[in-house]
Amino acid sequence: MGSLIGELEERQAAVRSRVAELEQEIAALTVRLEAERNRLERLTVTRETLDELAAEGVAVDAVVPPSVEVEPVGGGRVVGVQTVTVWREGRTSADLPPVYRDIVDVIDDAPDPVQAKQIVPRIGLPAQTSKIEGTRSKLKRLVERGWLAEERPGLFTSSARRTVSGSPP
Structure with missing residues (x-):
């Protein structure tokens, strides 16, 4: 029975390691996602401003x-x-x-x-x-x-x- 517990502990350690790696990837992707959302928001505001100016006849x-x-x-x-x-x-x-x-x-x-x-x-x-x-x-x-x-x-x-x-x- 000792070997079964040992096998479960090894598997548990491997899964913990993969979970930690995935959490790090998610954190990095979250930072990238937030940066891209900010960039999209700036571009959207710029486009809206240009559309407003063009509608007002400003070159x-x-x-x-x-x-x-x-x-x-x-x-x-x-x-x-x-x-x-x-x-x-x-x-x-x-x-x-x-x-x-x-x-x-x-x-x-x-x-x-x-x-x-x-x-x-x-x-x-x-x-x-x-x-x-x-x-x-x-x-x-x-x-x-x-x-x-x-x-x-x-x-x-x-x-x-x-x-x-x-x-x-």
């Missing part, structure tokens, strides 16, 4: 001086900002973030210069002052980067791509 795009050419990093995927690269020969609207692409495509299709208030409904936004001002900001950014021209104040056309920075292509 949440990256602001880059026109003298700086921006190239997206990591296969063109940029998180949290929308980059508008400087136009060069061979570039198309497909090289732009979706909302900028839509704006350029609308202006390309227009027979005459277009105002921001005419573009807003064509890109699927409500004709609200905040949306018009946000679009006007994007139009100005596209002018700065050489994608569009501002023929007269508030009138935009695609003729800018014929010359960039005043020099012939």
